[in-house]
Amino acid sequence: AQSVSQHNHHVIxxxxxxxxxxxxxSYGGTVNLFWYVQYPGQHLQLLLKYFSGDPLVxxxxxxxxxxxxxxxxxxxxxxxxxxxxxAEYFCAVNPRAAGNKLTFGGGTRxxxxx
Amino acid sequence: xxxxxxKPSRDICQRGTSLTIQCQVDSQVTMxxxxxxxxxxxxxxxxxxxQGSEATYESGFVIDKFPISRPNLTFxxxxxxxxxxxxxxxxxxSVESRLLMDTEAFFGQGTRLTVV
Numbered sequence: 001a002q003s004v005s006q007h008n009h010h011v012i013x014x015x016x017x018x019x020x021x022x023x024x025x026s027y028g029g030t031v032n033l034f035w036y037v038q039y040p041g042q043h044l045q046l047l048l049k050y051f052s053g054d055p056l057v058x059x060x061x062x063x064x065x066x067x068x069x070x071x072x073x074x075x076x077x078x079x080x081x082x083x084x085x086x087a088e089y090f091c092a093v094n095p096r097a098a099g100n101k102l103t104f105g106g107g108t109r110x111x112x113x114x
Numbered sequence: 115x116x117x118x119x120x121k122p123s124r125d126i127c128q129r130g131t132s133l134t135i136q137c138q139v140d141s142q143v144t145m146x147x148x149x150x151x152x153x154x155x156x157x158x159x160x161x162x163x164x165q166g167s168e169a170t171y172e173s174g175f176v177i178d179k180f181p182i183s184r185p186n187l188t189f190x191x192x193x194x195x196x197x198x199x200x201x202x203x204x205x206x207x208s209v210e211s212r213l214l215m216d217t218e219a220f221f222g223q224g225t226r227l228t229v230v
Contacts, residue, residue, distance in 0.1 A: 034219075044157075044206070044221040090156060101147070101172075102208075102219060104157040 002027035004093050006105035014113050015083055021076040021108050023091030032094040033074040034102070035065055039087045050074065083114045116141055116209050118222035126228045127197055134193045135225045137207030142187035145210035151224070152203045163190040197229045
């Protein structure tokens, strides 16, 4: 079965710092890749997604992610975080051969200090 | 996008009882899913709710424990049966919206269940 690994469980950083969250998956076939964010007390929201084409995808709120097929990775980045980026971030993978089911990583809690 | 309403938003239940969670979507969707998010953990897919047929369960989840209904393309229920404290989790309904060849999953706000 496929799995998704997020390298950090917790990240604490100051405003204006750069953020990079790692995500690796184990699946040899073609995949769709997603990053979701869950702000405190709110539901999951899609940040960005990759289906095909340019491996560098840009999402909402200044986030971007790069798909590196050879490394089975889909790392999330933001050059300069804000206090409002405090949230939990989930990487998710959908192997196209598996239908439409999402496999989620363990999540990374990000705390941005003002 | 799809707007998903889940009821109840939270509940505290006695062990041995059952709770039915409702998921209502504001538009017809092809795929509906139920996930569980245990405390401090990530989301795990319980099952795919199929319209007009039995749900498809993931490994480790069974129909007797988590019966699911999906009577139409906008509504589904998940029942957590014979609850124990280990069932304390957030249960989330998710739907898939297809636009051309694109696919995106939307999530409800979840039902926070505490079993005492």
